[in-house]
Amino acid sequence: MAVLCLACTLAVGCGFGSSNTARVTGTVTIGGKPIPDDASALITISPASGGEVKPATAPINSGKYEAPNAPTGPVNVTFxxxxxxxxxxxxERTGQEYQKQKDLVPSQRSTGIAATITGENPTLDFDL
Known part of the structure; x- marks a missing residue:
């Protein structure tokens, strides 16, 4: 019996029986409009309280994203x-062409958006 209790404790402590990440999908718009096709866009989903789970970063293509290993629970979503x-x-320094970049994330969203992720395959849509 003691061996069984120890095995269960170790299994739960090692992450078996509960998931710390989930696959999250969704769309991102700015003021209700699609992200421009020539924009470069990333979404980062970070645990709100730090913790051991790493943030998940995913590209946003045509306004859609898929983050396969997003942390669950309270999160902060940045763009x-x-x-x-x-x-x-x-x-002249590097010998390469470049183009200035304009940040499209509204200033009131620059620190991110609080959200909560529960379950597997949740959909989180954002209008910045």
Missing amino acids: QITRPVGPKQFS
Whole structure:
């Protein structure tokens, strides 16, 4: 009996029987409009309280994302969405062309959005 109790304790302590991550999908819009096609966009889902689970970062393509290992529980969701603006320029230092980038994430959303992830395959949509 003691061996069985020890085995159960170890299994739960090692993460068997509960999941710390989930596959999360959804859409991201800005002011109700799609993210521009020429924008570069990422979503990061981080545990609100730190913890041992790593943040999940996923690309946003055509306004949609899929984060296969997002932490569960209370999370903070942040976005990096930039769009090239102005003419291409040449860097004398690196010898490469570059273009200035404009941040499309509204300032009131720059620190992220609080959310809670429960269960497997939840859908979280965001309008920034």
